[in-house]
Amino acid sequence: MQREDFLVSIGLIQEGTIADDLSKLEELSKQISKKFRYSEIVYAVDERDHSKLDLQATAISRISNLRIIVVSNDLSFYRRRILVASETIGDVVLLSSFRELEYICLAEIAEEVYETGDIILSWRAKRRIAMPIFHAILAAVSKYKVNARVMRTIGIARVSLGKILNTPTATVDLVFEPKQSNENYIHKKTDYPTSLQSRSTMSDRFELVFELITNSAPRILRGFAVFSCFVVILAMTYAIYACVVLFTVDNVQDGWFSTAIVQSGSVVFIALALGLLCMGLAGIYDRLRGSDEGLIRDEISNTSFFDQTSDLNVEVDDYDGSRLR
Structure with missing residues (x-):
């Protein structure tokens, strides 16, 4: 059928x-x-x-x-x-x-x-x-x-x-x-x-x-921002290592400490800038697309406005052709 x-x-x-x-x-x-x-x-x-x-x-x-x-x-x-x-x-x-x-x-x-x-x-x-x-x-x-x-x-x-x-x-x-x-x-x-x-x-x-x-741009940008933060931590760790070597090692090559500080500082600056830029672009993308899209999955409601109404106080009788009773 x-x-x-x-x-x-x-x-x-x-x-x-x-x-x-x-x-x-x-x-x-x-x-x-x-x-x-x-x-x-x-x-x-x-x-x-x-x-x-x-x-x-x-x-x-x-x-x-x-x-x-x-x-x-x-x-x-x-x-x-x-x-x-x-x-x-x-x-x-x-x-x-x-x-x-x-x-x-x-x-x-x-x-x-x-x-x-x-x-x-x-x-x-x-x-x-x-x-x-x-x-x-x-x-x-x-x-x-x-x-x-x-x-x-x-x-x-x-x-x-x-x-x-x-x-x-x-x-x-x-x-x-x-x-x-x-x-x-x-x-x-x-x-x-x-x-x-x-x-x-x-x-x-x-x-x-x-x-x-x-x-998937927001996901990729946020992932790159996390990776940039990881690079910043590594660069700062390297800078701390350079300071420890400077104060604990006697025969440090001339210019090595300054080169290490410049390298770590440059990496920190570039990685931090790229991380912030990626987070900003991801935020802009979400606002343009609508970040609240699909967050509400379902709705359960127990609201009823019609049970609060009452009938009007009006009664209508049959009309017999001459008057309305």
Whole structure:
């Protein structure tokens, strides 16, 4: 039986030729229509292929509730995902990839998202060959749980999606799970072949890494400030050591003490200045972004103003045509 209690939106980005993508979209539309009465598909196409859409008018007409948006050629895959997500109107939004459609049941994810309100991320059941050290470093310096098993399919409710799209970190929030979030994330493991890679270009991956590092600027700056304080302590310790050597050792080389003091003083000045600068930049970044964002996780209230009201002292009788009793 078809479900009629919510609208499902599916967002996809052009990955192959338009003809191949449309054939897959037609099959997807039939599968979704069997499960949901109300659904739509939002498909993003490169501007360079805009003219090819006229040649596929017949194929497009066979796909019900298909919306095609033409995006700039310069946008990366993850920027296009944001545009597609912002164009969807469904109560449940599913963002996926054509290569993953064969291995993932979008209908099950949509139902689970609607019933639970969780954000569902698709994960590979088996770890693919990757650079674990690189992912571990990104996970350590960023505020996200970076993992090579993360796939491109995500299911999210409209309310949660609206919150994400209103943040400057939406590009990464639609890929990785934050370490601290007021949303509940579920990892849905899928038997996705480890040999099957996504069609991400190096520019797409570089942009994702750049977004991870940029969004983690306060964490990195504070870490560098702590390291600068550690360097200041070492430089001051070296200065104390130089003073002890000066008063306890007889055959000190001429000029060694002054050189040691100058070196330690220079290091203290530079490290202290960099540490203060990093802390100041981190504070400015937090104020621009909003440091109180996400600090309130939930609210429990027992407030009721309506139980303090009373009915008006007015009585209305039936009107018999001549007077009001």
